[in-house]
Amino acid sequence: MAKVLIIGAGGVGNVVAHKCAMVPEVFEEITLASRTVSKCEAIAAEVKKRTGRDIATHQVDADNVPELVALINNVKPDLVINVALPYQDLPIMDACLETKVHYLDTANYEPKDEAKFEYSWQWAYQDKFKEAGITAILGCGFDPGVTGVYTSYAAKHHFDEIHYLDIVDCNAGDHGKAFATNFNPEINIREITQKGKYWEDGKWVEIDAMSIHKPIDYPNIGERESYLLYHEELESLVKNYPTIKRARFWMTFGQEYIKHLTVLQNVGMTSIEPIKFQGQDIVPLEFLKALLPEPSSLGENYVGETSIGCQIKGIKDGKEKTYYVWNNCKHQHAWDEVGGQGVAYTTGVPAMLGAKMFLEGKWDNGAGVFNVEQFNPDPFMEEIGKYGLPWEETENVEFPHEY
Amino acid sequence: MAKVLIIGAGGVGNVVAHKCAMVPEVFEEITLASRTVSKCEAIAAEVKKRTGRDIATHQVDADNVPELVALINNVKPDLVINVALPYQDLPIMDACLETKVHYLDTANYEPKDEAKFEYSWQWAYQDKFKEAGITAILGCGFDPGVTGVYTSYAAKHHFDEIHYLDIVDCNAGDHGKAFATNFNPEINIREITQKGKYWEDGKWVEIDAMSIHKPIDYPNIGERESYLLYHEELESLVKNYPTIKRARFWMTFGQEYIKHLTVLQNVGMTSIEPIKFQGQDIVPLEFLKALLPEPSSLGENYVGETSIGCQIKGIKDGKEKTYYVWNNCKHQHAWDEVGGQGVAYTTGVPAMLGAKMFLEGKWDNGAGVFNVEQFNPDPFMEEIGKYGLPWEETENVEFPHEY
Numbered sequence: 001m002a003k004v005l006i007i008g009a010g011g012v013g014n015v016v017a018h019k020c021a022m023v024p025e026v027f028e029e030i031t032l033a034s035r036t037v038s039k040c041e042a043i044a045a046e047v048k049k050r051t052g053r054d055i056a057t058h059q060v061d062a063d064n065v066p067e068l069v070a071l072i073n074n075v076k077p078d079l080v081i082n083v084a085l086p087y088q089d090l091p092i093m094d095a096c097l098e099t100k101v102h103y104l105d106t107a108n109y110e111p112k113d114e115a116k117f118e119y120s121w122q123w124a125y126q127d128k129f130k131e132a133g134i135t136a137i138l139g140c141g142f143d144p145g146v147t148g149v150y151t152s153y154a155a156k157h158h159f160d161e162i163h164y165l166d167i168v169d170c171n172a173g174d175h176g177k178a179f180a181t182n183f184n185p186e187i188n189i190r191e192i193t194q195k196g197k198y199w200e201d202g203k204w205v206e207i208d209a210m211s212i213h214k215p216i217d218y219p220n221i222g223e224r225e226s227y228l229l230y231h232e233e234l235e236s237l238v239k240n241y242p243t244i245k246r247a248r249f250w251m252t253f254g255q256e257y258i259k260h261l262t263v264l265q266n267v268g269m270t271s272i273e274p275i276k277f278q279g280q281d282i283v284p285l286e287f288l289k290a291l292l293p294e295p296s297s298l299g300e301n302y303v304g305e306t307s308i309g310c311q312i313k314g315i316k317d318g319k320e321k322t323y324y325v326w327n328n329c330k331h332q333h334a335w336d337e338v339g340g341q342g343v344a345y346t347t348g349v350p351a352m353l354g355a356k357m358f359l360e361g362k363w364d365n366g367a368g369v370f371n372v373e374q375f376n377p378d379p380f381m382e383e384i385g386k387y388g389l390p391w392e393e394t395e396n397v398e399f400p401h402e403y
Numbered sequence: 404m405a406k407v408l409i410i411g412a413g414g415v416g417n418v419v420a421h422k423c424a425m426v427p428e429v430f431e432e433i434t435l436a437s438r439t440v441s442k443c444e445a446i447a448a449e450v451k452k453r454t455g456r457d458i459a460t461h462q463v464d465a466d467n468v469p470e471l472v473a474l475i476n477n478v479k480p481d482l483v484i485n486v487a488l489p490y491q492d493l494p495i496m497d498a499c500l501e502t503k504v505h506y507l508d509t510a511n512y513e514p515k516d517e518a519k520f521e522y523s524w525q526w527a528y529q530d531k532f533k534e535a536g537i538t539a540i541l542g543c544g545f546d547p548g549v550t551g552v553y554t555s556y557a558a559k560h561h562f563d564e565i566h567y568l569d570i571v572d573c574n575a576g577d578h579g580k581a582f583a584t585n586f587n588p589e590i591n592i593r594e595i596t597q598k599g600k601y602w603e604d605g606k607w608v609e610i611d612a613m614s615i616h617k618p619i620d621y622p623n624i625g626e627r628e629s630y631l632l633y634h635e636e637l638e639s640l641v642k643n644y645p646t647i648k649r650a651r652f653w654m655t656f657g658q659e660y661i662k663h664l665t666v667l668q669n670v671g672m673t674s675i676e677p678i679k680f681q682g683q684d685i686v687p688l689e690f691l692k693a694l695l696p697e698p699s700s701l702g703e704n705y706v707g708e709t710s711i712g713c714q715i716k717g718i719k720d721g722k723e724k725t726y727y728v729w730n731n732c733k734h735q736h737a738w739d740e741v742g743g744q745g746v747a748y749t750t751g752v753p754a755m756l757g758a759k760m761f762l763e764g765k766w767d768n769g770a771g772v773f774n775v776e777q778f779n780p781d782p783f784m785e786e787i788g789k790y791g792l793p794w795e796e797t798e799n800v801e802f803p804h805e806y
């Protein structure tokens with residue numbers, strides 16, 4: 001029986017709060033904190049309605065370490081689940097260090113003034129977390145998160161050596177809006193407009209944004225044009241599985257989405273360089289974010305499903321083999337169960353389950369900073385279906401998007 | 404010999420200042436004023452370089468009547484040429500009334516908080532201008548402006564009754580930018596995103612923005628997709644030529660321009676409703692304007708030409724006839740002559756010539772508020788070619804975009 005403090009009351013925070021509340025045998029006390037306490041209260045009211053459970057709410061500025069420390073000392077959680085903005089990973093880790101409380105997040109730290117996705121900043125906390133005797137679990141959403149668990153599960157049970165890894169992420173949903181992002185638009189657009197990057201033969205290969213794309217055939221969905229992006233789990237996976245010769249990440253985008261993004265880039269609306277306007281520094285991308293629909297508002301009319309998985313080639317018992325493991329998730333299922341949408345749901349459920357694994361001692365690597373693939377994948381794979389994200393697998397299929 | 408005060412130092416102000424300076428026999432003293440005096444100074448330096456003439460510069464807030472009055476009293480011009488923003492027409496007219504100085508502009512007043520293009524506000528100054536013994540010349544750019552002169556010239560020399568009027572405006576230029584507007588983006592986008600409207604059988608017919616379009620064949624250019632828009636000269640022309648059964652305005656837009664505009668509308672960037680952002684009210688369209696290229700910066704690499712004209716059907720001596728009168732203007736010509744681009748040039752040259760007509764007594768209707776078609780078109784038509792905008796005409800051609 002444990003206490004958790006969830007920081008962040010967006011679409012993912014909503015899912016994590018609901019899912020924790022649905023597992024009272026582990027999550028005995030739940031506190032939800034965010035800059036805007038009214039968002040926490042709205043989620044708490046929904047959780048109460050759906051589960052009958054009370055969760056506490058707090059206001060906190062997650063950029064402010066002393067405020068975070070005060071909150072943690074007040075709540076005294078066993079674990080902080082950080083589903084705030086990636087900019088806030090480091091202040092929250094600092095507050096965990098100061099209060100000696102365990103930490104879990106779903107996305108790597110990014111500096112606000114630079115679109116740079118890498119683990120370096122958080123991995124640099126390794127020694128401090130060890131000394132403090134606490135654990136940090138990094139990137140425990142779906143991708144990163146479940147994709148790492150899938151890979152470690154494959155490595156453990158299906159391969160002697162993994163050689164090729166393609167993470168394939170399809171959102172075949174339709175929210176009915178001309179343009180909206182499925183998670184924080186600022187983070188989403190930063191991620192997509194940066195250069196693409198993949199791992200090959202021991203080094204990173206950089207490509208122009210969206211310049212490599214192919215149709216990929218997704219289970220129950222069919223072929224969808226998929227774009228090679230850089231995605232953060234590639235960094236930890238090639239480090240933890242050094243036999244990997246090539247690791248890539250693919251994501252689907254519709255033509256309308258790309259059209260909108262291209263135009264917004266052309267006119268400078270996706271820039272993170274502030275401009276002077278009405279005497280203030282204004283970051284165009286932040287202004288754009290203020291205009292776009294809240295990702296958490298997309299759920300009600302969201303139809304269709306997501307499909308995310310790992311397509312792996314390697315060697316088992318001296319022979320080449322392929323393996324594909326994936327989850328499909330219907331947006332409407334997320335709406336019905338927790339009032340959310342599929343992209344938030346697929347991120348929030350693994351965060352809850354990672355927290356559960358840790359609090360139950362099923363994920364125990366001692367003190368330090370870890371990516372999810374470093375933990376035992378078996379108990380996680382055993383339970384994730386029960387909590388809403390069942391997986392399927394096939395062996396020795398062709399991956400026709402090979403090139 | 405006369406003194407003029409030009410208010411507004413954008414692309415059109417640059418053209419008007421140059422063209423006035425090139426006609427020293429009429430424009431003896433020229434003053435250029437704007438909110439940003441450095442823009443006036445930059446234009447003055449260019450004028451000096453090209454013509455050897457000195458023009459005076461002043462800072463003025465054209466929204467502020469007392470400031471305008473002080474400036475006019477200081478400069479003592481014979482005529483104020485207003486090429487500032489349409490929002491500023493009324494304060495400048497108020498200042499002219501108070502100082503009893505004649506007035507000329509190139510675009511009708513618009514309230515800032517409403518995209519509403521109509522002459523009502525300015526026509527309401529009729530009695531006041533009469534009483535003050537001064538003249539206001541409204542809409543003396545190209546369209547409105549030359550299109551009104553073309554129509555009155557056609558009415559005087561080619562028709563007993565005009566029945567059908569199509570103003571056809573093509574910009575077949577290429578400035579090499581993904582997206583830029585040829586005049587103030589805020590005004591341009593307000594104009595295009597409003598509902599379309601045309602005059603038929605004694606009433607206005609409203610249509611969804613950009614919903615009616617056809618290819619129109621432009622001289623020396625060829626067929627270009629042209630969109631039915633509302634444009635302000637339609638209002639005065641159907642009033643001054645009551646035999647007109649149908650009056651429409653068509654403008655070309657490229658597919659890329661429309662794509663950009665559609666996306667910017669979809670995400671709310673073209674809205675004139677302020678949103679709260681960083682504690683301020685910010686109008687999305689004004690923020691967008693700050694990101695887009697300055698229209699006056701487009702000239703150097705602008706290739707191609709504009710073609711604007713009037714296609715008219717009516718009765719002469721009891722017989723049906725058609726008449727087409729137009730000007731084609733190369734962007735590069737504007738760059739070479741005044742360091743501008745074609746859209747600013749075609750607006751600024753007629754403003755100078757209207758001022759010249761008035762100051763020479765060739766346009767003399769006495770005191771009051773007038774649209775350009777109410778003046779004698781002949782001297783204007785005689786001189787406009789010499790000043791850079793020669794016209795051509797054909798009779799009894801087919802207008803295949805009839806429907």
